[in-house]
Amino acid sequence: MLSFPEGTKNDPKCYVTHGVMGHLDPKQPPVKRKPFAAMLKYDFVQKVELILPEEIYEIMKEVLDQLPKPVYSRVILPLKALLEGEFFNEYIKKGKPCLSIFAHGNILMLSEGTLGVDDSYSLREGILTLHLDKESYERAGIVGKPDGVKGKRGTKPRWVVEINLRLPSMLHGKKGFDRIVYAFKNVLTNPVTWLFHDLSIAAVTPDPLDPHFPVKKTVSPRLLQDLKVNRPSLEPPKEADPTYGADFEDYAIELQEWLALVLLESPRISPDDKIDPFLSRYAPPGNSQTNTKLVKLTWQGFLAPTWAHKAFVQVLLAAPQEAWFAYCVGGFGEGISGESKNCTILRLPNAPKEYILWEVL
Known part of the structure; x- marks a missing residue:
């Protein structure tokens, strides 16, 4: 972990890892070791981006075109609808996450609202999470815990409630469950817009979501070609440094900044950039740069971490060894x-098993 000044306990931090991927079995790709585990930490994924040289894209184009296109829905529902009828039985009670991430009944749901500001809700692996302000929490009468940084000035107290709807006790007629139903019918009554993603391989017929008139969205990649850049050396410091001191720290910070500018499609990394140095003095790191054409693919929407993991494995298997x-x-x-939160994985050139991982948490 890079060193940070005092007083940043609750601020986002960037953790950098330089490691070796090890053997990759296409039939059983790793899920618990880095860098594969990094993307599975997220509850929901909003964007996936792939940067690669243009000549490598031409080699991998067919594989990239065959990646499955995620499908999600936008639907308006009150909280009580999650606990009623076939939706509750098919999408929540029948889920079996312990057997397979694609088991029947596994869904992801995320409501509208800014976390830490508005009342917002999410559902993942049968666990319904409610982020509530103090008034809503007290009126609902369900048990939760304080949310956010305690005693932070300028913020109102908030609460988070986690309800495992797959517990055997979560059935109509049970006292604890009926208390939740009462709160959803009498306190948390406003319909909200949800993003809905079904992870099941086989669709439920008839779909319990259809009576609520969902709007389906298909995520297709946005392709940006002919992105001319000054590319610095991507290889980490070669001198033996068991403590990962200043040389590696500078390398990690500067390269992460360059990759961020590529993602932003900034003109500062273009070989034709002529900006006044009074406005910007940025230059790619290192003493030597290479003029390179890059391709960037972007998938944006309501994505599952499992899809991001699967796509990464496919890209890794299809990429040439030295790319x-x-x-x-x-x-x-x-x-x-x-x-x-975000993570960036760089597979190093001329070292097919080595990677650099940046995790912003």
């Missing part, structure tokens, strides 16, 4: 600032 690429996964914004 480099960067794979970036971003979550949804949190709080007033809209900052989100």
Whole structure:
């Protein structure tokens, strides 16, 4: 972990890892070791971006075109609809996450609202999470815990409630469950817009969501070609440095900044950039740069972490041994600032098993 000044305990931090991927079995790709585990930490994924040289894209184009296109829905529902009829039975009670991430009944749901500001809700693996202000929490009468930083000036107290709807006790007629139903029918009554993603391989017929008139969205990649850049050396410092000191720290910070500018499609990294140095003095890191054409693919929508993981494995298997690429996964914004968790994986050139991983948490 890079060193940070004091007083940043609750601020986002960037953790950098330089490691070796090890053996990759296409039939059983890793899920618990880095860098594969990094993208599975997210509850929901909002954007996936892939950066690679143009000549490598031409080689991998067919594989990239065959990646499955995620489908999600936008639907308006009150909270009580989650606990009623076939929706509750098919999508929540029948889920079996312990057996397979694609088991029947596994769904992801995320409501509108800014986390830390508005009342917002999410559903993942049968666990319904409610982020509530103090008034809504007290009126609902369900048990939760304080949310956010305690005693932070300028913020109102908030609460988070987690309800595992797959517990055997979560049935109509049970006292605890009926209390939740009462809160949803009498306190948390406003219909909200949800993003809905079904992880099941086989669709439910008839779909319990159809009576609510969902609007389906298909995520297709946005392709940006002919992105001319000054590319710095991507290789980490070669001198033995078991403590990962200043040389590696400078390398990690400067390269992460360059990759961020590529993602932003900034003109500062273009070889034709002629900006006045009074306005910007940025230059790619290192003493030597290479003029390169890059391709960037972007998938944006309501994506499952499992899809991001599967796509990364497919890209890794299809990429030539000596090629480099960067794979970036971003979550949804949190709080007033809209900052989100994200990770960037760089497979190093001429070292097919080595990677650099940046995790902003």
